[in-house]
Amino acid sequence: MIYVHTPFCASKCIYCDFNTYVGREEMIDDYTAALVKEIRARSDSRLKISTIYFGGGNPLKLGVVNLSRIMRTVRKYYSVDKNVEISLEANPEDVNTSLLTECSDLGFNRLSLGIQSFDDKKLIFLRRRHTAKEAVSAYNVALEAGFDNVNIDLIFGLPGQSVEEWRRELKQVVALEPSHVSAYGLSVEPGTPLYAAIKKGNISIPDEENQARMMEITHNYLSGVYHHYEISNFARCGFECRHNLNYWLGRDYLGFGAGAYSCLNNRRFCNIFKPESYIRAIFNGGDAIAATETLTKEIRLAESIFLGLRLVDGFRVTDIEEKFHCDLRKRYELVIERLSAGNLLEADKVWRLTDRGRLVADAVMSEFV
Amino acid sequence: MIKESLIRNFSIIAHIDHGKSTLADRLLESTHTISNRDMKAQVLDSMDLERERGITIKAQAVRIQYDAKDGRTYTMNLIDTPGHVDFTYEVSRSLAACEGALLVVDAAQGVEAQTVANVYLALENDLAIIPVINKIDLPSADPKRVTKEIEDGLGVSAENALMVSAKTGLGVVDVLEAIIKHIPPPAGDPDSGLRALIFDSMYDQYRGVIVFIRVVDGHIKPGMKIKMLATGKVSEVEEVGVLSPGMQPADELAAGEVGYLITGIKALTETKVGDTITEAGQQVRALPGYEEVKPMVYCGLYPIDGGQYPELREALDKLILNDPALSFQPETSTALGFGFRCGFLGLLHLEIVKERLEREYQLELLATAPSVAYRVRLNNNETKVISNPSEFPNPGSFTQIEEPFIRANILTPPDFVGSIMKLCQDRRGELEDMQYLSEKRVQINYNLPLGEIVMDFYDQLKSNTKGYASLDYEYIGYRATNLVKLDILLSGEPIDAFSAIVSSDKAYNRGKALTEKLREIIPRQMFEIAIQAAIGGKIIARETIKAKRKDVTSKCYGGDISRKRKLLAKQKAGKKRMKQVGSVSVPQEAFLAVLKVSE
Ligand SMILES: Nc1nc2c(ncn2[C@@H]2O[C@H](COP(=O)(O)OP(=O)(O)OP(=O)(O)O)[C@@H](O)[C@H]2O)c(=O)[nH]1
Ligand code: SF4
Numbered sequence A: 001m002i003y004v005h006t007p008f009c010a011s012k013c014i015y016c017d018f019n020t021y022v023g024r025e026e027m028i029d030d031y032t033a034a035l036v037k038e039i040r041a042r043s044d045s046r047l048k049i050s051t052i053y054f055g056g057g058n059p060l061k062l063g064v065v066n067l068s069r070i071m072r073t074v075r076k077y078y079s080v081d082k083n084v085e086i087s088l089e090a091n092p093e094d095v096n097t098s099l100l101t102e103c104s105d106l107g108f109n110r111l112s113l114g115i116q117s118f119d120d121k122k123l124i125f126l127r128r129r130h131t132a133k134e135a136v137s138a139y140n141v142a143l144e145a146g147f148d149n150v151n152i153d154l155i156f157g158l159p160g161q162s163v164e165e166w167r168r169e170l171k172q173v174v175a176l177e178p179s180h181v182s183a184y185g186l187s188v189e190p191g192t193p194l195y196a197a198i199k200k201g202n203i204s205i206p207d208e209e210n211q212a213r214m215m216e217i218t219h220n221y222l223s224g225v226y227h228h229y230e231i232s233n234f235a236r237c238g239f240e241c242r243h244n245l246n247y248w249l250g251r252d253y254l255g256f257g258a259g260a261y262s263c264l265n266n267r268r269f270c271n272i273f274k275p276e277s278y279i280r281a282i283f284n285g286g287d288a289i290a291a292t293e294t295l296t297k298e299i300r301l302a303e304s305i306f307l308g309l310r311l312v313d314g315f316r317v318t319d320i321e322e323k324f325h326c327d328l329r330k331r332y333e334l335v336i337e338r339l340s341a342g343n344l345l346e347a348d349k350v351w352r353l354t355d356r357g358r359l360v361a362d363a364v365m366s367e368f369v
Numbered sequence B: 001m002i003k004e005s006l007i008r009n010f011s012i013i014a015h016i017d018h019g020k021s022t023l024a025d026r027l028l029e030s031t032h033t034i035s036n037r038d039m040k041a042q043v044l045d046s047m048d049l050e051r052e053r054g055i056t057i058k059a060q061a062v063r064i065q066y067d068a069k070d071g072r073t074y075t076m077n078l079i080d081t082p083g084h085v086d087f088t089y090e091v092s093r094s095l096a097a098c099e100g101a102l103l104v105v106d107a108a109q110g111v112e113a114q115t116v117a118n119v120y121l122a123l124e125n126d127l128a129i130i131p132v133i134n135k136i137d138l139p140s141a142d143p144k145r146v147t148k149e150i151e152d153g154l155g156v157s158a159e160n161a162l163m164v165s166a167k168t169g170l171g172v173v174d175v176l177e178a179i180i181k182h183i184p185p186p187a188g189d190p191d192s193g194l195r196a197l198i199f200d201s202m203y204d205q206y207r208g209v210i211v212f213i214r215v216v217d218g219h220i221k222p223g224m225k226i227k228m229l230a231t232g233k234v235s236e237v238e239e240v241g242v243l244s245p246g247m248q249p250a251d252e253l254a255a256g257e258v259g260y261l262i263t264g265i266k267a268l269t270e271t272k273v274g275d276t277i278t279e280a281g282q283q284v285r286a287l288p289g290y291e292e293v294k295p296m297v298y299c300g301l302y303p304i305d306g307g308q309y310p311e312l313r314e315a316l317d318k319l320i321l322n323d324p325a326l327s328f329q330p331e332t333s334t335a336l337g338f339g340f341r342c343g344f345l346g347l348l349h350l351e352i353v354k355e356r357l358e359r360e361y362q363l364e365l366l367a368t369a370p371s372v373a374y375r376v377r378l379n380n381n382e383t384k385v386i387s388n389p390s391e392f393p394n395p396g397s398f399t400q401i402e403e404p405f406i407r408a409n410i411l412t413p414p415d416f417v418g419s420i421m422k423l424c425q426d427r428r429g430e431l432e433d434m435q436y437l438s439e440k441r442v443q444i445n446y447n448l449p450l451g452e453i454v455m456d457f458y459d460q461l462k463s464n465t466k467g468y469a470s471l472d473y474e475y476i477g478y479r480a481t482n483l484v485k486l487d488i489l490l491s492g493e494p495i496d497a498f499s500a501i502v503s504s505d506k507a508y509n510r511g512k513a514l515t516e517k518l519r520e521i522i523p524r525q526m527f528e529i530a531i532q533a534a535i536g537g538k539i540i541a542r543e544t545i546k547a548k549r550k551d552v553t554s555k556c557y558g559g560d561i562s563r564k565r566k567l568l569a570k571q572k573a574g575k576k577r578m579k580q581v582g583s584v585s586v587p588q589e590a591f592l593a594v595l596k597v598s599e
Helices: A025-041 A064-077 A097-106 A120-125 A132-144 A163-176 A193-200 A208-223 A242-248 A275-283 A297-310 A317-324 A333-341 A355-359 A361-366 B020-030 B048-053 B085-096 B113-124 B143-154 B172-182 B306-322 B347-360 B414-426 B457-464 B504-521 B561-576 B588-596
Strands: A002-006 A048-056 A079-090 A110-116 A150-156 A180-185 A227-230 A233-235 A254-256 A261-264 A267-271 A289-294 A345-347 A350-353 B007-014 B061-067 B073-079 B100-106 B128-134 B195-204 B208-217 B225-228 B234-243 B247-250 B258-263 B276-279 B297-303 B327-333 B337-344 B365-367 B374-378 B383-386 B398-412 B430-438 B441-449 B470-481 B483-490 B500-503 B529-535 B538-545 B579-581 B584-586
Touching (some): A002 A025, A002 A064, A025 A064, A025 A254, A025 A275, A048 A064, A048 A242, A064 A079, A079 A242, A097 A132, A110 A132, A132 A150, A150 A163, A150 A208, A163 A208, A180 A208, A208 A227, A208 A355, A227 A242, A242 A297, A261 B561, A297 A317, A297 A350, A297 A361, A350 A355, A361 B561, B007 B020, B007 B085, B007 B113, B007 B172, B020 B061, B020 B128, B020 B172, B061 B234, B061 B258, B073 B172, B100 B113, B100 B143, B100 B172, B113 B128, B113 B143, B128 B143, B128 B172, B143 B430, B143 B441, B195 B306, B297 B306, B297 B327, B306 B327, B306 B337, B306 B347, B337 B347, B347 B365, B365 B588, B398 B414, B414 B430, B414 B441, B414 B457, B441 B470, B457 B470, B500 B504, B504 B529, B504 B538, B504 B588, B584 B588
Parallel strands (some): A002 A048, A002 A254, A048 A079, A079 A110, A110 A150, A150 A180, B007 B100, B100 B128
Antiparallel strands (some): A180 A233, A254 A261, A261 A267, A267 A289, A345 A350, B061 B073, B195 B208, B195 B276, B208 B258, B225 B234, B234 B247, B327 B337, B374 B383, B374 B398, B398 B470, B430 B441, B483 B500, B529 B538
């Protein structure tokens, strides 16, 4: 699986702590060239690629020509599976029928739309660049362009949002019948303007109880329509995001571009974050690796458990036990006992979070790291 | 041998911060006992901890040679005394080694509680007292008022009180002359059998036990076989010497002299402060005043990380070499695991020991609420002493419980009399006496259960009086009172570390206050937590901490799984810093809250 990062955005959203930069359009071509070079340099035709994900930032900022160059390079230097899933992240204001048709022609077969909300006031607050109306039409444009696998990203727990308002948002998304919905709770990350505003006391987000209720109705409401397959992800059967599933199943991945993470042969490493430094490093002929971490058996075991628990179906104990040659039940005997007694975890042949457990997943998962 | 008429043995007694150490420094300087260059400020406080806290924990002595105005050279021994109520017995033994004391009183502050306590100890030991009014350089100095307080409050004549500034050196020579004039020389018999008083001892890892002694009669020299009367320990003198201020070996120490003694003894428990040293085989009368020091305050010490238990044991074993007043025995708590029940002379002693364990031995410790030793008269008329709430007998199995009482002596500016009386009343105090020492100083005496004092009394007193009141107390014996055991349950399980023995009148309010406090302190967790207070199995208060409702980062970090893992690890570490009690994580401060909660 391959991830390609585009670190450019038209403006910065209030909550965003992703590795993206505003107003660096002039370096887009250099950046693409660097990407192509990196993809080529790390080529390995033995690697079977079944999913490719273009994320950001905003990949469409690169332009179709650049996207096509990247896509050609990937196809040339890796064994890309016939049934490959190729996802493209896009913001509603950027799409139109001809652009998306071109993308579809390039091989993109999954579109992830960053809609976030169907409420104009909330969109303005979030510093998004589209309106609710544009969001709906972007979705229709995607259908027209032939995308039958479209994800809609939504965020709940916004400042001033009531449980009722969130329920309305859910109704609206279901009415559009996308094949996939990701519903994330707003997370307040240090360094963002949102964090600063909350710290100063200018705004506040819904309290724990209301956030919990929003999560509950999300789960209840969307489970009726979709397969709830991961804490925040819902899909029509067969439309689960295979790329993300691969992360949760602990598979290896290659990340290209500024700040992109790769995981290969029990090593995880990330590239230099700043695009200009990334470009320079690549053109100087070397790699652009900023940091490497060796994943010990202990680390991999812990990750397998907490990533596995993110999945609604959990994981089979024997799978992990065989992979790591350990007795999972014995190792976590007391933890399991307590979590099961508290109705947070089902721990038979398969370990999975209960509905209650999913709301406090971090607390549960931290028991295993 | 020095003629006794040329020896003066004295102490300096003072309330904390009135300038005892500074004055001692000046005396050493002006007699060239120590050169200016070597002079670390306040040489007498040797332990780091002492220096930092600015208090004197252990007594030591120093020899001063003074060429007096009468043309003769005198040998003076300055015996330093610890300055805190916990160490009253050590103070009294240090004073017993002297013939006189400088009573240092801050010219601005006036007489304080420890001034009073120390003067009484000095009078009990028949010492000549020289009042020294210090800090007269301060603009706020009020020597007239302070003189009156010394006379009226202490009954000590202050007509000839010396006016001194230990800071500038003003009046220091007068102090030296006054010592010679007003403090009598020792009056022992150099020719009779040896009698020496142990006024302090310390453990040195190379030399074993070093004993500080005052020779009263006879003399002591290397090779002599000696016996400690109280412990019966017989040993041979390896070395004697004087402290000037470093240890300087001497041929012998004779009647009237002060110095140190090294024998083959390796355990401080065999050289008890206050004991009499005699020549083995000779029959002499013991010097008066020896007492077995008994711990007055107890608490459990537990390693936060249970794996540190062996280290804690080792550290205590080592510490006791230096501090025989400390006692400990293994104890198990269902809540806290393996630890030790430790006995201390008082609260300050407790704090010092805990701090030394943490600092010098890198241990992270949890101390349970301090308690005192109760005497329980069981139905079969047996008496049982308990120092841990978990030993509290079942209701109906005993006829009476007694608890130790103290007589508190509080000195305060008149403004705070009301709030002090309220505090003491709240703590089951009984007013004994109240007296104005001057228009600025009132002395209040209360009889109070020691158990109430160990619960945050001192901090409350200080905060109720903006720090102006001072406290000292003496132990006055056991009295029968009405006591019950208050238990705290977390999710149905009694948590022994939270149990306390309390007065039945106060149990209900205390239980309520404690459950409320714990509800504030214990964070929400994955499960709902019931906090209950119970007396004799009957629930009297209940609070609930609702289960955490939401604790999940819904966004996935793409390939940056390491970040998520680290965040989870951090979350877990935060939890680990708390104590796992059954299924509940309890922050450390909860265990301290037990003593800070007000009814
Ligand atoms: N202005 C002034 N300050 C003084 C004088 N003597 C001592 N001090 C200050 O008072 C404070 C306490 O003095 P110490 O000598 O440490 O008091 P102490 O009685 O030995 O205190 P403990 O060792 O804690 O018992 C210090 O800050 C000294 O500098 C004095 O004559 N004048
Ligand atoms: S569009 Fe996405 S990546 Fe760009 S600033 Fe907004 S949230 Fe961040």
